[in-house]
Amino acid sequence: MASLIYGVKDVRPVDGKPIFTIDRILGLDEGEQYRKIKPYRPWADSEAGQGHVVPKTKEALEKDTNEKERTLTTQLFTESYQKPLKWYIGRRPRTAFTSLQIEILESIFQVNYYPGIDVREELAKQLHLDEDRIQIWFQNRRAKLKRSHRESQFLMVKKAFVEDN
Structure with missing residues (x-):
């Protein structure tokens, strides 16, 4: 028998997972068409959802660090040249009165x-x-x-x- 709390059915955990989820509230877990859609979660690692994490070697970690530093340097370099022009985007030119x-x-x-x-x-x-x-x-x-x-x-x-x- 399901308990009703503000219109939400049974909030007790099933298989260690609570039934009280956002998908349940929005009704996204009840249709087959919603199960096929993978939610857009850019903050979640692609490997984290798999349930296992492969440890990286020292060389792989150094390579990732070097790539991140290079990307950050390139980004800062290009931003420094773009900053003076950002205020101008979307603005009309100043009127010069005679x-x-x-x-x-x-x-x-x-x-x-x-x-x-x-x-x-x-x-x-x-x-x-x-x-x-x-x-x-x-x-x-x-x-x-x-x-x-x-x-x-x-x-x-x-x-x-x-x-x-």
């Missing part, structure tokens, strides 16, 4: 810190830029203004503090 474009953008910024989509699209046409580049420029310019304002306040407080002492 001095005329910056002058026009600055003049608009003096009038309006938050231009609407219609103004940004018109600027994009006139300056031959993408609208999203214009939007990012204004966003960065507002951040710069906020940063400079914060720094000027800090300098004023510092100056007042030094004068009091």
Whole structure:
């Protein structure tokens, strides 16, 4: 008679193996089609599943060590040349604004810190830029203004503090 624990049948060991396994929970042990599929377990040694391990000779161990060192050296060598380029993969190139474009953008910024989509699209046409580049420029310019304002306040407080002492 099987005991039911949260819908799982009989968790007592059979032939030294517990019945409470992942395959049993997922129902993978009940069909013939699942028995034919070998699970993908790259972490498991191919020999370990066989039930026996063949001891390696000293020469075989040295050969394996040399191959691993050579592979690691090659991998580190190639990675060192690839690292500077990894940040670039998937990124768009930086937009280089001309001095005329910056002058026009600055003049608009003096009038309006938050231009609407219609103004940004018109600027994009006139300056031959993408609208999203214009939007990012204004966003960065507002951040710069906020940063400079914060720094000027800090300098004023510092100056007042030094004068009091």
